[in-house]
Amino acid sequence: MKKAPQKARSGRKPSERDLSEGDRRKLRLPRQLSILFEDDFAIALDKPAGLLAVPIPGSHTPSALSMLSDRLRPRKQRALVVHRIDRFASGVLLFAKTNPAREELVRQFLEHTPVRQYLAVLRGRLEPATGTLVHYFRRQGMFQQIRKSTDPHATLAELHYSVERLFDDASLVRVELVTGLQNQIRAQFAAIGHPLVGDRKYHREESDEPLIARVALHAAYLQFDHPRSGEPVLIDCEPPADFQYLLRELARTSS
Numbered sequence: 594m595k596k597a598p599q600k601a602r603s604g605r606k607p608s609e610r611d612l613s614e615g616d617r618r619k620l621r622l623p624r625q626l627s628i629l630f631e632d633d634f635a636i637a638l639d640k641p642a643g644l645l646a647v648p649i650p651g652s653h654t655p656s657a658l659s660m661l662s663d664r665l666r667p668r669k670q671r672a673l674v675v676h677r678i679d680r681f682a683s684g685v686l687l688f689a690k691t692n693p694a695r696e697e698l699v700r701q702f703l704e705h706t707p708v709r710q711y712l713a714v715l716r717g718r719l720e721p722a723t724g725t726l727v728h729y730f731r732r733q734g735m736f737q738q739i740r741k742s743t744d745p746h747a748t749l750a751e752l753h754y755s756v757e758r759l760f761d762d763a764s765l766v767r768v769e770l771v772t773g774l775q776n777q778i779r780a781q782f783a784a785i786g787h788p789l790v791g792d793r794k795y796h797r798e799e800s801d802e803p804l805i806a807r808v809a810l811h812a813a814y815l816q817f818d819h820p821r822s823g824e825p826v827l828i829d830c831e832p833p834a835d836f837q838y839l840l841r842e843l844a845r846t847s848s
Contacts, residue, residue: 626660629685629828634694634821636661636672639830640686642807646677657686665690676702679776684711684812685830689820697820702773708816711768712757712832713778714809714839715787716796719764722756726781730774736794737780750777760843763790767813778810790839805839 627639638657640646645656661672672688673695689695701707729747730737740747751771758765764787768778779795782788788796792808811832819826832840 626657626664629830630826634691634819635675635687635689635698635826636665637685637687637815637828640678640683640812641833642681642683642835645680646686647674658688661688675699676773677775678812679779679808679810681807682711682810682812683833683836685815685828686812687815687817694820698817701817705770705772706818708814709770709773709812710814711770711778712811712813712836713766713768713782714790714805714836714843715764715766715782716790716799717762717764717787718759719754719756719766719787723754725751725753725771726785727751728781728784730777730780732775737774737776739780739784748772748774750774750781752778752781758840758844761847763843765840779808804842805835807835809836809839811836 628636629639630637638661640657644660645654647658648654648656658672658674665672670690673690673692675687675689675695675698678684678686687698689698728750729740729742729744730750731740731744731747732738737750742749749772753769753771754766756764756766770777774780776794779789779792783792783795788799790809791799791802791805792810793800794808811830813830813832815828815830817826818824
């Protein structure tokens with residue numbers, strides 16, 4: 594008989610607003626990281642919006658990696674990068690603790706076998722209620738630019754989505770990644786005319802959004818196979834206070 598999947602859930606986040614991509618507000622980074630799952634082989638944390646996943650070369654700006662490394666160092670453990678999420682997104686971020694564990698987890702992510710689900714608030718009422726988006730992108734500087742499938746330098750981007758709630762001029766959707774390009778969710782929904790609320794990078798008009806000071810994107814769920822036992826690990830992560838405030842205000846002002 595198989596063992597029951599290991600599962601972890603996060604608690605509610607502190608009620609602080611986060612930094613936008615235009616530095617409109619000073620971010621107060623947490624002194625302690627919220628850990629969602631941990632054993633001798635892997636550790637997953639609830640990354641707050643605004644915190645880099647990994648350091649910028651030559652910069653002393655704090656990152657999830659640097660803060661986690663400081664936490665593990667007294668125990669003579671390491672944090673090894675497995676994947677990344679956008680700086681201004683919040684939610685589940687996974688690290689390995691040993692080289693063999695990292696190799697196994699990276700293999701899984703390269704093969705797109707982990708289940709990665711995000712919550713996103715989009716501008717406009719998205720139809721149909723469920724669907725699949727397929728695009729081809731080529732990264733130009735800091736942006737993903739749409740290309741044709743025949744472009745030899747283009748990379749496939751694919752995701753599934755389901756609408757969880759409709760507001761007057763916004764949609765809460767659950768997104769499951771099939772591939773994992775940088776900025777993929779943001780770029781794909783912007784490409785079909787439904788940019789993420791607060792995402793000034795792919796839709797400059799969102800810089801004026803008063804209800805949230807960053808892109809409305811949260812990594813809500815991650816499922817992967819444990820690198821040692823092979824058993825599934827399921828991690829849920831509650832949206833932080835600013836994301837929940839956005840949803841409440843959208844509901845309050847919707848007819």
